[in-house]
Amino acid sequence: MTSLSIGRLARATDVKVPTIRFYEQIGLLPEPERTQSDRRLYGEADVRRLAFIKHARQLGFAVEAIRSLLALADDPDRPCAEANALAAEQLAVVETKIERLQALRHELRRMARADCDGRAGDCRVIEALGDHSLCADDHDRPATPGALGAL
Structure with a gap:
């Protein structure tokens, strides 16, 4: 060895x-x-x-x-069902994170496309960050199913 x-x-x-x-x-x-x-x-x-x-x-x-x-x-003689369940649970966590990231990407693209070149007081990015109701997507939901944690 x-x-x-x-x-x-x-x-x-x-x-x-x-x-x-x-x-x-x-x-x-x-x-x-x-x-x-x-x-x-x-x-x-x-x-x-x-x-x-x-x-x-x-x-x-x-x-x-x-x-x-x-x-x-x-313990290789144990059934694989628990491993399958853990992998499925992790897959669900990843898929939820991907959905949230896609919503974030969509909202950030929308904000960036506003392309405001005036003063900060008229800036759509600043305005949207200050008022979540102006966002097109609900991107503030938890990133993972249940209480498994945030992104």
């Missing part, structure tokens, strides 16, 4: 050292073996697990969802 220092693990996975320590602290990564001088040592399983976590974070999964997905990965 190849032993990697935390710095080499960070370079191998393109994950910052403080992030690796954080993942250990919250239990996503197991406590690593230690040398006599108390330096952390990581193996190939740690590289794979950290790559899994990084990819899940890139896809927007929350820490608790990643914890559940790791538990499934650690």
Whole structure:
């Protein structure tokens, strides 16, 4: 087994050292073996697990969802239904964010097209920002379904 220092693990996975320590602290990564001088040592399983976590974070999964997905990965005989449900939930979150971003884009395009070249007191952008009722879209609704958080 190849032993990697935390710095080499960070370079191998393109994950910052403080992030690796954080993942250990919250239990996503197991406590690593230690040398006599108390330096952390990581193996190939740690590289794979950290790559899994990084990819899940890139896809927007929350820490608790990643914890559940790791538990499934650690027990390959369990049914995949929970992983499917977590992926479907994350897809819904992303689709809602996309809808909100599209509404924001539409409103910003509309504001920019006003192309006011007069004084700020007559500026349509300033006017629209000061009075939400002048907006064409309802872009202030929550970005995610339920109480999952804002954009």
